[in-house]
Amino acid sequence: RLRIEIYNEFGATASNPPIDPSSIKFAKNMVVSFSLTGITGNLKNNAAGSYVAGLEYSDPSWGGNYWSNLSMGKYEAMVTGDGTYTVWMEVSSQANGAIVFCVDIAGLGADIADWSKVGVEVNAIKLDADVEQAVNQSIVSFGNKDGNGVDGRIEIYNEYSSSGAAAPGAYNSSMKFNGMMLVDFTLQGIEGNLKDGASGNYRTELSYADQSWDPSYWGGASYGGATVTGDGTYQVYTYLKGNSEGAVVWTIELYNLWVQLADPSKVNVTINKVITPGKY
Incomplete structure (x- = not known):
């Protein structure tokens, strides 16, 4: 080493x-x-x-x-x-x-x-550094990933969706960091709301691109994911090369969850904290 x-x-x-x-x-x-x-x-x-x-x-x-x-x-x-x-x-x-x-x-x-x-x-x-980023909870939502009818998506910010329309460029001046991004979030409304035969285990990953699209992360790493098994608090993270500023897309993907929910409207999401140790 x-x-x-x-x-x-x-x-x-x-x-x-x-x-x-x-x-x-x-x-x-x-x-x-x-x-x-x-x-x-x-x-x-x-x-x-x-x-x-x-x-x-x-x-x-x-x-x-x-x-x-x-x-x-x-x-x-x-x-x-x-x-x-x-x-x-x-x-x-x-x-x-x-x-x-x-x-x-x-x-x-x-x-x-x-x-x-x-x-x-x-x-x-x-x-004793300040490592947390402020999040606009009012524009956070749960929905279907890209209308594919299969995957769930927590949208923290997406320039091309409802959050982008509600708060254009919401993080472009306030969020600047190097390296690690971790999102801690709580889900409610899954337990008792799954279809018969649902797996009950859902691979979950962070997706992110800064306002220039680079750095970005679209899942697939061997680290930083979570398995959602019901209501509860989870963490996902990734390490981005170089400095990141703002966001154009910032979501959490919950694969196969949407199609197995009986009533997706019952799912609620809270972003508890976003940690970026390299905040500047």
């Missing part, structure tokens, strides 16, 4: 730390932004091409910590070449200081052809 060592009491930075480890104090979260250069065009033949990055952190008590398992969870980043990336963590109690503070990138080290070309910069360390 490739390691970005910000501070490690047991590593090379112990004798000449680039930060004051005692200054790392937070009660809710820590967000780290970093940039990589010299990766694009510098990978070995048959390299994977995409690599999970995550935080490895502990305060001196070893109580406040996060040890990424480098699978693509909501705290990680998907590195695909040169660019700026955001990783983060949350804690349930105060963290004071740092004894280990690194970003690891799984598998990348073995795939680099020429290490002398690689550059790393830590752009920002944000403590």
